[in-house]
Amino acid sequence: MAANETAAVQIEQGPKKVFVQRDYTLGTECKFETAYPTQLEGVIAKETFTDTINKVNELFAAAEELSCPTYTESCLSCMTGYLLYFCMETKYSKEMKQWYQRRVRASTRSMSCLRQLKN
Numbered sequence: 743m744a745a746n747e748t749a750a751v752q753i754e755q756g757p758k759k760v761f762v763q764r765d766y767t768l769g770t771e772c773k774f775e776t777a778y779p780t781q782l783e784g785v786i787a788k789e790t791f792t793d794t795i796n797k798v799n800e801l802f803a804a805a806e807e808l809s810c811p812t813y814t815e816s817c818l819s820c821m822t823g824y825l826l827y828f829c830m831e832t833k834y835s836k837e838m839k840q841w842y843q844r845r846v847r848a849s850t851r852s853m854s855c856l857r858q859l860k861n
């Protein structure tokens with residue numbers, strides 16, 4: 743593939759990086775702005791982008807949700823000098839790991855569907 747063909751392929755694929763800004767309207771909770779970046783016009787549908795960012799925001803909200811087990815975990819870790827975290831996973835890391843595993847399964851299913859369509 744010639745150099746000019748490579749450049750054309752990169753332009754057709756859209757931008758390699760798009761930065762989504764944090765949304766601090768509700769304080770310092772982990773949340774991202776749903777404003778559609780202009781770099782994505784013609785690359786991804788606005789609704790798809792907004793739905794994806796909303797799902798990510800929901801994930802972080804669930805992971806950072808305060809509850810009795812979270813308070814207990816925090817108190818016990820403080821009393822043990824945070825050595826407790828060597829023995830157990832935090833609620834946050836469990837939520838993130840579950841989300842990652844769901845994403846991997848979804849990606850695997852998508853790839854297998856694409857392979858079947860190719861054949």
